[in-house]
Amino acid sequence: MKPTGPSSQTYFSQRLRLHYADWGNEDAPPLILVHGGEDHCRSWDWVASELQADWHVIAPDLRGHGDSQWTADGNYPIMNFVYDLSQLVEQFGYDQVTIVSHSLGGNTALRYAGLYPEKVRKIVAIEGLGPSPKMIEERNATPVHEHWRKWYADKRAKATRKHREYDSFEEALSRMHAENSYLTADQARHLCEHAVIRNE
Template sequence: MSIHGPTANSFISQRLRLHYVDWGNPEAPPLILQHGGRDHCRSWDWVAEELAKDWHVIAPDLRGHGDSAWAPDGNYEMNMFVYDFAQLVHTLGHDQVTIVAHSLGGNVSTRFSGLYPEKVRKLVNIEGLGPSPKVRAEREAKGYATRFRKWIEDKRKASARIPRRYDTIEAAFARMKEENGFLTDEQARHLTIHGASRNEDGTWSWKFDPYLNVWPFDEVPEDRTNELWSAITCPILFLYGADSWASNPETDDRAMVFQDYKVSEFENAGHWLHHDQFDRFMHEVRAFL
């Protein structure tokens, strides 16, 4: 697959300069590809290249990711990401958008779709509903103060942590392969080249902010997320990898809240099923859109 590069752009949200790429075809209907945690917008390149023929594809980098600015105070709470996403849609000036989103990006754009149901035409959510009811219950059982203290401790550690340095881009590539065994060499190399940057001493580090390793301790109460989810009016396609750690919303009952949805599970695929089963992914997404 040859990749024809998109154009780099930026917008301002809460004083941060956030990066996005534009795949051209501005006369076509707008489609936003939103990546997940510790990822970057160029991980969509294969998907974008296929969809750019029929859509005006925009792929943003979340705050603290890719070529977007890091939050000076290390604030990566969900509300911040949702605001940034709303600001992107507002900046682009579209009445309605179609969204394909992964993991953290799926969580962000699903909340946006509940806040502004009239603004979303269709939503593809790839493993992006956050922790399962079981995981949430386990976390909450530890108690609020315990979780709060651990968060403070972890934040403190992250503030002292220097991003890991790899002597060569090959070493970073090897780490990428280790993280996801389903990736082909070509995919892993592309994701590494766009996901790492060179340090002053010639070593390489991942672009994302180390503070992103510390997840907010206080989750939005279930009744509030349910309120947002049940307000979504557009059709939603949920995609899950059979070999992923993520919990399928049809089996854990979270899907019941949504008005118009379909869940599809992918064999031989993990959390990044759009990389692991690219052809099947494109076929399902095209049919749905």
């Protein structure tokens, strides 16, 4: 079953226009759903539709994701995501929120909870702890100057990268489903409808 849609809203953080999906029910306790790195807020639609009767569900698009604005320099340090989440909570004026989050969203939410424990009633973080101790050890074995040279090279490579373009929506949908074979056809279509942007 395709979930019914939320309203599309915006807020500002560090002069960026950021988007969030608001599922209504403003008198209910607030529940913020924070998506992962290669995702967008509408990935939570099936979860949100199940919870909206008991919660005021808000699902933000992280900066550079979904319908939120990109940064001018293409730089996305984790603490800026934390700041954006903090701004969202502050602008709603909530004393406390419950957060369910995944991956990058989980890392963001856990850092927010660490900074503002009094603001977080409960938190669920799925795969949000960041790199494993083994990955950190490997990273620390790389000399600092090599780390930064690689970072610069990666930034240069990304600067020349173009958006994926498809000749039709059906072509984009086919790729979405091929890359995410666990999705049903209806789920893939729904997510693709909210992920693509029509060019001129």
